[in-house]
Amino acid sequence: MVETDLKDVFISGSVSKTTSMKSSKTVPDFRYQYLSHCDINTYLDTLQAKYPHLVKIKTIGYSFERRALKSIHISTSMMTKVNELEPVNKKAKSTLNGINRSKSALKRKQVVLIDGGMHAREWCTISTALHCASQLTDNFDENKNLLEIFDFVIVPCVNIDGYEFSRCYKKMWRKSRRPIEFSKFIGVDFNRNFSVGWETASQKTSSCTYRGEKPFSEPETRIIKRLMHSLKPTFYLTLHSFSKSIMFPYAFTSMLPYNWMSLHSLAKAAGQAIQKETGTKFRIGSVASIIKNAKASGGGSVDYAHKTAKIPFVIVMELSGGSFQPPAIAINGVLLESWIGIHAMCSFLKNRNKI
Incomplete structure (x- = not known):
């Protein structure tokens, strides 16, 4: 887990208060219950607030009933260069330096596209898509080797x-x-x-x-x-x-x-x-x-x-x-x-x- 170490670093290249990372709404835990469409979007927005240089949320269109269909883009390409940041500790600096060494390969990065919820009743596929996003962000340190090669685009709920x-x-x-x-x-x-x-x-x-x-x-x-x-x-x-x-x-x-x-x-x-x-x-x-x-x-x-x-x-x-x-x-x-x-x-x- 690197959330504690990196969340202050990824805000505009400077240290920010922990309170700025928090969403105004507490989102139910998708690991133990099924989220509503509103809570899904709130969770995605929360990840973007935590990791603004790693995560970008996009509204990619609207459903027939005019609900916003959102995707989450996870990419180290959005990160500011290490020398423009002010890491709060050695561990954070080490992690970011590891990313910086791979920046020469960013233009060659490939994309992984994941979607869930194409069938309405398959609720757990939506939870799984959200879990993928969580693993790539909250567990960034464990999965940064994948993010050095791939950008991930996840559409948690198509239907x-x-x-x-x-x-x-x-x-x-x-x-x-x-x-x-x-x-x-x-x-x-x-x-x-x-x-x-x-x-x-x-x-x-x-x-x-x-x-x-x-x-x-x-x-x-x-x-x-x-x-x-x-x-x-x-x-x-x-x-x-x-x-x-x-x-x-x-x-x-x-x-x-x-x-x-x-x-x-x-x-x-x-x-x-x-x-x-x-x-x-x-x-x-x-x-x-x-x-x-x-x-x-x-x-x-x-x-x-x-x-x-x-x-x-x-x-x-x-x-x-x-x-x-x-x-x-x-x-x-x-x-x-x-x-x-x-x-x-x-x-x-x-x-x-x-x-």
Whole structure:
């Protein structure tokens, strides 16, 4: 933990009072309960207040119901040079010097894009995305080796409207909340609304996997599409639950991508790390090989990310936990387990000679 040492250093290159780091609102702990959309955004703002030269919060668009869709960008590129700062102790100075030595490589840094909450009822994926942000900031010293190579962009909750509806009214709701024209039904499955394989996904408006009237009919999927193309990430990770699987493209076809062996090795690195640390065994393979129904899985974000957005490393991680919404007492265990796998995948890519 380096929060105590660095929080005073990262404010405008000078020492600031601890009180300036505190949010005006106390945010519930996401490790032990599920946060509302409002609390999610407040937590993100709190991280930016703590680490203004490490964290930037962006409003990347708005949901159908006009909720702000936010991302957190975590990058050492935003840090002020060490000689412009006034470290409060030797430990802080040492840590910052370690970052400074890598500044020559900042222009070559690659991007890791992570999203959660694409399906409304999969609450724990949102908590996991927040946990990733926490690990990279509050536990900066333990993970700075990753931040020397990667910038991280995390979208904790893609399906904000559906998530709030699931929290407040119908726990098992999966889709968005946009009314479908000429239909009595509501909502589109975001993970069937991307263009690759879209034509094979469900056309039934009554289905919980309804694909939408056309690819990218939803503002939220268009936002993720724009992020993929603008960021050009090396690694796209989308979090789902709860089948204990680490999968790679494709979902819409049983055919494998050109670099499937590398993708399999990436997924295997996560699975082995998790099993070694926790004993939990995750299935590894392409989405189609594990789900066994490629025609029903078209229009997913992973296939678009790899085939059209040309992101070389793409993984969908289906969490453990035994349900879409593990009980509060089980949340932290799922988060710790998931981070082991995510850290292992990032380390795997970091250690490759060529990505």
